[in-house]
Amino acid sequence: MLVAAVRRRAWWILLGVVLFAAAAFLPFVTTPFYVRVGQLVLLSSALGLAWTLLGGFAGYWSFGNSAFIGLGAFAAGIFEVELMKGQPWLGFALGLLLGAAISGLAASVVAWPILRLRGIYFAVAMLGISQVLAELNNNIDIFKGSMGLVLPRLSAFGLRPEALYFYLLLIATILITILAFAIQHSRIGAGLMAIREDEDTARMLGVPTERYKVTMFIASAALTGALGVIYAHSLGYITTSSVYRTEFSLNMIVYNLLGGIGTLIGPFLGSAIMVILTQVVLGRLLSIHMFVTGALLVLLVLVAPKGITGLVRALRQRWSAR
Amino acid sequence: MLALQTIADGLVLGGLYALSAVGFSLIFGVMGVVNLSHGALVMVGAYLAWFFWHALGLDPLVTIPVVMLCLGAFGYVYQRGLIQLAVDRSSHVASMLVTFGVALMLRNTLVLVFSPDLRSITPSYSGHPLLLGGIVIDPVRLAALGASLVLLGALALILNRSRMGRVIRATAQQELAARLCGVNAHHVYGLTFAVAAAFAGAAGAILGIVLPFSPPDEGLWTMNAFVVVTLGGVGSPQGALLGGLLLGVMATGTSQLIGPAFPNAMMFAVLVAMLLIRPSGLLGNAFAGSR
Numbered sequence: 001m002l003v004a005a006v007r008r009r010a011w012w013i014l015l016g017v018v019l020f021a022a023a024a025f026l027p028f029v030t031t032p033f034y035v036r037v038g039q040l041v042l043l044s045s046a047l048g049l050a051w052t053l054l055g056g057f058a059g060y061w062s063f064g065n066s067a068f069i070g071l072g073a074f075a076a077g078i079f080e081v082e083l084m085k086g087q088p089w090l091g092f093a094l095g096l097l098l099g100a101a102i103s104g105l106a107a108s109v110v111a112w113p114i115l116r117l118r119g120i121y122f123a124v125a126m127l128g129i130s131q132v133l134a135e136l137n138n139n140i141d142i143f144k145g146s147m148g149l150v151l152p153r154l155s156a157f158g159l160r161p162e163a164l165y166f167y168l169l170l171i172a173t174i175l176i177t178i179l180a181f182a183i184q185h186s187r188i189g190a191g192l193m194a195i196r197e198d199e200d201t202a203r204m205l206g207v208p209t210e211r212y213k214v215t216m217f218i219a220s221a222a223l224t225g226a227l228g229v230i231y232a233h234s235l236g237y238i239t240t241s242s243v244y245r246t247e248f249s250l251n252m253i254v255y256n257l258l259g260g261i262g263t264l265i266g267p268f269l270g271s272a273i274m275v276i277l278t279q280v281v282l283g284r285l286l287s288i289h290m291f292v293t294g295a296l297l298v299l300l301v302l303v304a305p306k307g308i309t310g311l312v313r314a315l316r317q318r319w320s321a322r
Numbered sequence: 323m324l325a326l327q328t329i330a331d332g333l334v335l336g337g338l339y340a341l342s343a344v345g346f347s348l349i350f351g352v353m354g355v356v357n358l359s360h361g362a363l364v365m366v367g368a369y370l371a372w373f374f375w376h377a378l379g380l381d382p383l384v385t386i387p388v389v390m391l392c393l394g395a396f397g398y399v400y401q402r403g404l405i406q407l408a409v410d411r412s413s414h415v416a417s418m419l420v421t422f423g424v425a426l427m428l429r430n431t432l433v434l435v436f437s438p439d440l441r442s443i444t445p446s447y448s449g450h451p452l453l454l455g456g457i458v459i460d461p462v463r464l465a466a467l468g469a470s471l472v473l474l475g476a477l478a479l480i481l482n483r484s485r486m487g488r489v490i491r492a493t494a495q496q497e498l499a500a501r502l503c504g505v506n507a508h509h510v511y512g513l514t515f516a517v518a519a520a521f522a523g524a525a526g527a528i529l530g531i532v533l534p535f536s537p538p539d540e541g542l543w544t545m546n547a548f549v550v551v552t553l554g555g556v557g558s559p560q561g562a563l564l565g566g567l568l569l570g571v572m573a574t575g576t577s578q579l580i581g582p583a584f585p586n587a588m589m590f591a592v593l594v595a596m597l598l599i600r601p602s603g604l605l606g607n608a609f610a611g612s613r
Contacts (some may be wrong), residue, residue, distance in 0.1 A: 113598045120356055120414065121601055124548065128593040131545070135587035246541075250422065257419065287434065294426030298404065301420050305412035 005185035018176055025247040027163035035162045041275045042169040043231060044255055049176050050223040051252040054073030056262040059196035060115070063123040063249050064130030065224050069246035071106055073232035074097030074137060077125055079280070088152040096229050104134075104218045104227025111214045127249070136246035139219045145240035151233055165234040174231060176223055180264055183219075186213055187243025194264070235316060260309030269308050328459050328578045334463040336570020337470035338532060342525035342543055343550035344477060344562040345518030351495040351557020354414050355405060358421040362428035363519050367393055367526025368535050371435050375443050375530075382443055382527045383469055389527050390520035397519025400424070400513045405515070406508060407486030425540060432537040442534035454496055466528045473524055477517070478559040490514050494557060526611045549593045555603030564604060 006013065007289075047065070055061045076095030084091030106181045115254030137145035146316050156164060183189050192204035203209045232238045246309050255274060276297070282289055304311045346360040355506040370389045371382040404424065410415040430436050448463070451458050481487035492519065493500040493510045503537025529535060529543075546569070580588070596603065 112455075117597060117601065120354075120418070121597055123418070124356070124552075125594050125597045128548075128590045128597070131590040132587050132594065135584070135590065139581075139583040139587065252420075253419065257416070288430060290426045290433075291430035294423040294430070297421050297423030297426070298408075301408050301412055301416050301423075302404075305408075305416060 003184060003187050020170065023166070025168060026256050027160075027166055029263075032160065032162050035166050037275060039162065039166050039234065040171055041272050042166070042173045043127075043227065044251060044275055045254050045268045046169065046173040046176050046227050046270030047224060047248065048255040048259075049173075049180050049264070050220050050227065050270055052256055052262065052264075052267060053172070053180060053183060053220040053223070054192075054213070055220075055253070056256055057184065057192035057196065057265070058213060058214065058216060060118075060124050060127040060217075061253060062220075064126030064128070064243050064251070065220070065252055066222045066243075066248035067126075067130035067247055068107070068127040068131045068224035069228035069231065070133060070137060070240070071103045072228030073238055073243040074143055074145070075099050075102040075129070075225075076147070076229040077151055077232055077238055078144065080152055081149055083313060085172070088154050089156075091152055092154055092229075092233065095227050099229035100222040103228070104222035107218045107221030108214070111217045113214045115210070116215060127246075130244065130246070130249060134240055137244060138240040145244075148237055148239040151235075153236070154233060161234075165230065167231050169234075172227060177264065179223075183216075184264065188215065193262075205209065229288050232288040253301070254297060256307075258304075258307055260307030262305075263309050266307055267308055273308075323456055324578070328574050330457050330459060332571030332574035333567055334467045334532075335573060336567035338525065338529060338566070339546055339550050339569050340554075340566025341470040341473055341521065342562045343547035343554075343566055344474060344475045344559055345521040345525075346544075346547035346555075347520045347554075347556055347558070347562045348514055348521075350551060352490060353409070353511050355409065356418045357518070358412075358418055358422070358544055359428060360421075360518075360522055360547050361545070362425040362432075363393060363397070363522035363539035364526040364529065364543045365432060365535065365537060365540045366396075366428060367523030368530045369432055369526070370523065371527035371530045372436075372441050372443055372590055375445075381445050383445075383465060386469070386473075386524050386527050389523040393523030394516040394520035398516040400519070401515035402508065402512045406511060407419065407512075416510075425544070427443070429537045429540050431530040431595050436537070438536060440534045441530075442605070444529040445531055460475045462531050469528050470525075473521065474559050479518070481559065486513065511603075516606045524584075545589075549589050552596045552601070552603055554613035561603055582602060583596050 023038070030038075047069075051062065051065055059235030076092075076099040079098050080091040080095045081264075084094065110129060114122065114129070117125050134145075137143045139146070142319050153161075154164060155161070159167070183192075191202070191207045191209070194205070194207050195209050195212065199209055228243060232243060235242060249272075251274070255267050255270030257270070258273060259268065274296075278289070278293060282292055285292070306314075341613040342361075342364050345363070346357055349357045349498075367389050368394060371385055374380045374385040374388070375382055397423065404420060405417055408420040447461050447482075451460050452464070479487075481491065489500070489505055489510055490513065493505055493514075494501070497507050500510075508548055512609075550562055550565035550569050552565075553568055554563070555561030569589065569601055572588060576585045577583075
């Protein structure tokens, strides 16, 4: 299945490889500000991809994935600060694994009850869970959520920090893209799409819906947790409010919606457009920043409810019908 | 005595929670839309009441009808112009994003017009606490609780006894059947949204005399409405009242017994637990889409 899918999409994959390779030269040709914008585009795309594993493929829209960013960031942060003094890279590598493991573990604990809910109820329950975790992180002293944590500084090959994190995020994004592609074109991917279209029918036809949903929920959470660890390091100093941000949860949905839900290019298109628009174009209009973001959201749902890929598909169909 | 005082404080807060959530509950129950801009409507109500008090010296309890009219008109246009379009073109979950976008726009507008500073309304009768059988009660809070209960009762009457209420309930039960009987469903949705927004505005006006407020609070009030509705049950003033009072007592009880930092964590934990155990709420009947 996978080999056939790779063959069918050879041109797209080639384009992806070329684009990723081109992105690798970005830190050499632009200013630090644009490298940071690139960082944010990569982070958002990767988060969007991790979200889409469950949200796009299976149709379970989580409104609380920022919980896993926070869990990953704080698990790794506390571990590295307390136990890994003086070994920043080893600490980072182990922290990455730990962050993913803790997020995945938390997801596996809540998965069974919470995945019984559907539609808006699942969305709301995830939102609730992320709020509970944020409040606990902020108010229980051993987590240091309100005081904040200073993470060990990483450095390698004499790269400037923003370039270093750009490359780390680039590697993470590439790995997640490959993983998402493999999942999409495997048996479990087909099962997830059956769940999205009609869960009861899928189950009746013998798709192990519960197992697929739980697996994807945990995978999505673990990847989000690992991204949270990288994000925390790129910030250098984290508090509850800098990693447990509801904004993150909503952005993951918005980027997917803008690009096209259930596709792999969707999150890339969506986050590139939104990040460049909000950071570069609107960066100077801070007082109406929120207003414009809100208006964009409204327009997006009304004008292109299926995202850019959906719009392109509709236009192409109209052309070929002529 | 401490327990009684805690419960009394909780009930006062709970009345406000109930009133601020009833519109959210109505919209969710009747059209299945989760209105994330509900808290923003509450804040608009609070700022309108503050404006009347600050500029004209009018008591917030007196200006409630005006605030309700303004927000009701806004709600009707908002539903017919935006939300219905989003539901028709996309899905209910996507309409959630539209309401979130509107919440951001309203919050930004409030900051631009009224500044991000903390505001509060202090009517003449505030600051003279009454002692009732050993329990201290602020007359302002008593007035707030009274006004909330009266408004909730009025809404229950409208929904259960008037023609408009009957039409709204019929459309909530089955849109198609209601339309076959000659109901203009889109108009009814608009009206429902108008009523909901009006009650959000009233809650805002009352909120203004009880607590200080600022534009970013809108998120908190949306969340409160969420919890109240999942606790009490969707679509009825009775459910909102029960959920609101329970939540109020729970909030004050948690800060008394566990610590002042924990009411929010407690609230959301209860929210998640309720969704898992009984998604339709204590008094709720399962509306379409809960499963």
